[in-house]
Amino acid sequence: MKQQYQNLDVKNLCSRKLWELAASSSVDSQELRAIAGELQLRRHYLNELERLIPVAATQH
Numbered sequence: 001m002k003q004q005y006q007n008l009d010v011k012n013l014c015s016r017k018l019w020e021l022a023a024s025s026s027v028d029s030q031e032l033r034a035i036a037g038e039l040q041l042r043r044h045y046l047n048e049l050e051r052l053i054p055v056a057a058t059q060h
Helices: 015-023 029-042 046-052
Strands: none
Touching: 015 029, 015 046, 029 046
16 A cells, blocks of 8 residues: 655655655655655765666656
C-alpha cells in the first residue's frame, strides 16, 4: 500500500531520507521532482539520482 505524504517538506528531511523516498514508489511525480531538486541542491547523491531519475523528470 502506498503511503501518501501531504505537503512533503523536502528541506526538513535529511538527504538519506530523501534518497529513500526517491527510490521508493511511495511518492507521486510532483513530490519526486521536489525531492530531486532538493538533492540536486545538496549534491550528495547527484550521480545516483541521475541513474534513478531521468533528466526530463527533474526539469519543469
